[in-house]
Amino acid sequence: MQSFFQTLVSGLSFGAVYALVALGFSLVYRTMGLVNFAHGAVLMIGAYVASTFYLSARLPFAVAVPAAMAATFAVGLVIERVLRPLENKDFDLMLIGTIGAGTVLEAVAIVIWTSSGRGVPSPVRTAPLDIGGVRIGTYNLLVIGVVAVAMAALSLFLQRTKRGAAMQAVAMDHEAATAVGIHVGRSNALAFGLGAGLAALAGSLAAPLLYVSPVMGDSLGIQGFAAAILGGFGSIPGAIVGGLGIGVIGSFAAQSFQGYSDLVTFVVFTVLVMIRPTGIFGERTVNRA
């Protein structure tokens, strides 16, 4: 039983990071109808920027993370601006453009920080909680808390603010949104920027748990993408449930199937998606970018 709960706890910890990644995917999809394949690379940039502020500039971690989010928000704006000529014209080229943006970001990371990665010490130095032999890292609890706050903040933004409502209106019908005076380009830019900020938050929080390297966004991006699909692409609560779900499934797969855990995780994921193709909270709010 101790082993079961330990495995569950570790799955939820990593699942929280996947949930954050999935939130960024879902936000951009919800507001633009676009799957941003540069999301993993943006996460990696966020992790590098945060770790540079934390380790080199010696800023407190609580300051380094928002600073990294602000810097990566700007990266998101740049990506959207480059892709803007294709908006509402060629969806497929936009998708390919995001793949290209990801490749460029990885190359830029290698130029700036070299291909050598870096370990980031945990900003929380207290000993893990021990509950009946089950160890729960205090930093892991912090990550879960931040994810919960991020989800609440994003939901409030989309539902209770004019900007958030405008973003959703653009997704539903960009022509009608334009007709009522909403600037589609700026709305999409904000979506991309916020998505990038969420990616940076995920990367920054993941850095002390993992290892910051130019390819760290690859596997996290895939896990987050799967989480977003599992939860229902475009759904904010779905991103959380999907992320935690992928984390827990992966954790128990690793316990039982060892070297084949990735295979088992994605077989289970495939079966679940075949049963419910739109995901757990599946919804269709957009037509196209």
Added chain:
Amino acid sequence: MIPRPLAAAAGAAATALLLAACSAPGSGTSTSPSSSSSSSSSAPTTPIKIAVVDAQSGSESDLGQFEYRGVKLAVDQANAAGGIDGRKISLGLFDDQGDPTVGTELARKIASEGYIAMFGTAESAVTLAMAPILESEHIPNITSGQSTKLLAVGSPYLFLNGPTGLTYDSTLAKYVVTTKGYKKIAMLTNNDSYGAGEHDAFLSSLKGLGITPVAAQVVPADQTNMTPALTAIRGSNPQVLFIGAEEAQSGLIVKQARALGMTAVIAEGAPAGTPLYMSTAGTSDANGTIVSSPYLGNGVNSASQAFASAYTSAYGNAPELHGAKAYDGAKVMIAALQACHGCTGLALATAIRAVHYEGLLGSFTYNNQGVGIFATAIGVISDGKIAPITS
């Protein structure tokens, strides 16, 4: 009457066949001389082209960077001293992306572009894929790979710049079991070619000492959550945890093991002797790790101090094992080229095998299988540094 396009195509095909039949035997489209030549037919002032093939992107890119820097330092020093009979060595860097398929394409590319030798790769799987092509093109290759599968290739053109994985792990197993008296040993390895090799080598070494592991878990090479595997191992209460994974993943394993409250002594081969492992694990969690490595640090002797000083001056960072291995491999190649006055092909391979070189990793004397170093040393990490054990 034959249509004109068809006639043109037939003419072109006939011409190509004629030219192929008349071409010289040996390395096909390569500009390098045939395998049996004992000296280069190029003019004396032309550079000697040597390829460096390693991952410069992807998850193995840090290893690739270490290796390139070690090789380049040795080559720069040789060129500054006059090169090979006045000829400079020109390095060409190629990115294999850690992918065996890309490696095979690069093997053909470097042969066609006139490279006479190759350093790399740092990944045994890629080196294994390239070996048959390099053998057919008569291109000697000094690799950082350590898999015993490299020896099974049986190529007279393939050389290792360090010990085999079996040497690392048999030395480690002997120290842990015989010297320290540990009996409850668990294993955690990954499932890529390196991890699988480490699993097999350490397991066979343990069995040779009459020890059966109390637990053995395998994780995917890109796994980041090792807690489930470590939880399974924790239940067997091992005294020692042997890790067979690359630097970053090894560091994560140690970090997560300590977070789970595991106090087992960590034991590992080459990856644990690197700054990458220590920074990922964290200084306090890395302390106490038993390391089997032929290069226990930059301050072990005057040669390693001189190497570290030159490396740091050139690149701004201190070197580690992979850079030292690559440096030694390059020095061996340079010594062979000097001895045979810039020869190529089988003559160069023969010259490499004849080299006796006192390197950073030890005394190099190559056998017929291409192995030149047959021992490692044991060190223990303390305060972020490896110290050789005192016997």
